[in-house]
Amino acid sequence: MARKVYKGAVNNKERSIQKLLASVGKVIREKGYAGLTATNIAQQAGVSRRLISMYFGSVDELVETYVKSKDYWVAASGTTVITQENKEGNNTRQLLESLLLNQLDFFNRNEEMRQIILWEISQRTEIMYHICNEREQLGSRIFEMTDKELKDRPVDLRAVSALLVAGIYYMVLHSKTSDSFFCEIDITLPEGLQRIRDAIKQILKWVYEKEA
Known part of the structure; x- marks a missing residue:
């Protein structure tokens, strides 16, 4: 039987990325574009603020990625x-x-x-x-x-x-x-x-x- 490859880290990263993107939309709906701060987005996503820099580079890059998708x-x-x-x-x-x-x-x-x-x-x-x-x-x-x-x-x-x-x-x-x-x-x-x-x-x- 082929050995199953562990993909936990990959899956966790993808889940965090999707949470951050979804949280941008929630912040926009609840607080408007003025509320698009790293703190608000991370809190809405339930993840650490440092993941924004890790996965997107900056809040602006995260927001731009979300806006392009919508x-x-x-x-x-x-x-x-x-x-x-x-x-x-x-x-x-x-x-x-x-x-x-x-x-x-x-x-x-x-x-x-x-x-x-x-x-x-x-x-x-x-x-x-x-x-x-x-x-x-x-x-x-x-x-x-x-x-x-x-x-x-x-x-x-x-x-x-x-x-x-x-x-x-x-x-x-x-x-x-x-x-x-x-x-x-x-x-x-x-x-x-x-x-x-x-x-x-x-x-x-x-x-x-x-x-x-």
Whole structure:
């Protein structure tokens, strides 16, 4: 019989890493981004503060690792299935529509991500600077494909996309912090959220059908 290899230290390290990452999310939910200190994170994880330096190098590296795992656009850059058809500049409307609708759903249900975006727009930090750069890399890949499909058409898809992404962020944040409607729409209700989904589809339809 083959001798069983002891993996206790490896397993303990992995458990500690996962505890630290999970505790970042808990601290964000309970204390906001201002509470992301080594003491708070370690206490929430139930481990020694020195493990943060041992496994991540610093609190900033730990937080950046967590944010990258939760950020919708960073995650999409590694998981989005871009077909050969998209790469050739065909059917990019469907790809963009899927990304935006999924962003709406993801941001609407993810409290940690909402806190992260609030952090991003309220403070300039190296962590969020790096995250923003990774998002832009995904955007560049997509726009390289859409440029082929929309060549010679009088549309600025970058500006349209910027307004749609920003609008999704703002409307969701507004719905979570205020009891008031926005343009007489309540996206806390399924029918209100569907109206926004339909509007995203309609805007992209107008963009792609606009003649030169």
